[in-house]
Amino acid sequence: xxRVAIVAAFPGELQPLVRGWPxxxxxxxxxxxxxxxxxxxxxxxxxxxQAAATRAFAAIEEGGPVDLLFxxxxxxxxxxxxxxxxxxxxxxxxxxxxxxxxxxxxxxGELWLATNPKVADKQEKRRLASAYPAALVDxxxxxxxxxxxxxxxxxxxxxxxSDGLDDRVPDFNAFLGANGRFQIARFLVFAIVxxxxxxxLMRMGENSKKASQNIAESLLDFLL
Numbered sequence: 001x002x003r004v005a006i007v008a009a010f011p012g013e014l015q016p017l018v019r020g021w022p023x024x025x026x027x028x029x030x031x032x033x034x035x036x037x038x039x040x041x042x043x044x045x046x047x048x049x050q051a052a053a054t055r056a057f058a059a060i061e062e063g064g065p066v067d068l069l070f071x072x073x074x075x076x077x078x079x080x081x082x083x084x085x086x087x088x089x090x091x092x093x094x095x096x097x098x099x100x101x102x103x104x105x106x107x108x109g110e111l112w113l114a115t116n117p118k119v120a121d122k123q124e125k126r127r128l129a130s131a132y133p134a135a136l137v138d139x140x141x142x143x144x145x146x147x148x149x150x151x152x153x154x155x156x157x158x159x160x161x162s163d164g165l166d167d168r169v170p171d172f173n174a175f176l177g178a179n180g181r182f183q184i185a186r187f188l189v190f191a192i193v194x195x196x197x198x199x200x201l202m203r204m205g206e207n208s209k210k211a212s213q214n215i216a217e218s219l220l221d222f223l224l
């Protein structure tokens with residue numbers, strides 16, 4: 001049986017893909033699984049950041065060897081020409097922290113992704129755009145790519161644009177716990193009394209929803 005592993009940070013990134021799949025939680029990792037006699041697709045998320053992505057993959061691997069590995073989810077744009085909500089099959093991933101570069105399997109797209117240690121705000125996006133040949137930024141994909149390389153597993157990365165290069169949004173880093181979980185209650189208390197952020201947050205919500213749908217369609221087109 002072929003085991004396909006799909007690693008994301010948050011359930012919302014996976015929702016259109018895993019709708020109707022059996023769901024479970026173990027040791028802080030959320031799982032969704034779909035099986036037939038020939039294939040098993042397992043999606044997992046454990047929060048933002050490389051450590052959380054590593055936990056999610058390790059939990060999948062407890063069930064057996066992985067034959068194909070995907071990193072999917074939302075990413076910030078480092079270019080103005082990428083449509084909000086669009087999804088992209090990436091050519092490779094750059095780890096900003098270490099300088100490592102990981103190529104996706106042949107046939108992937110032309111765009112590269114930078115994996116940053118923190119959520120990139122407007123200023124950080126501009127710095128990354130000038131320092132790296134990358135079109136998007138996330139916090140997890142480099143860890144997934146590294147694990148794939150260590151195990152000689154074919155690796156693909158599909159990311160959807162949740163926010164643009166010039167979007168002014170709050171500092172989300174202040175609401176990420178040590179385990180990579182987003183502290184939604186604290187964030188809502190913060191945001192509700194700061195209407196300056198409301199338009200950008202509404203756009204980001206719509207873009208993220210559209211991006212998740214496009215990620216799911218891209219992944220299904222690839223696998224089916």
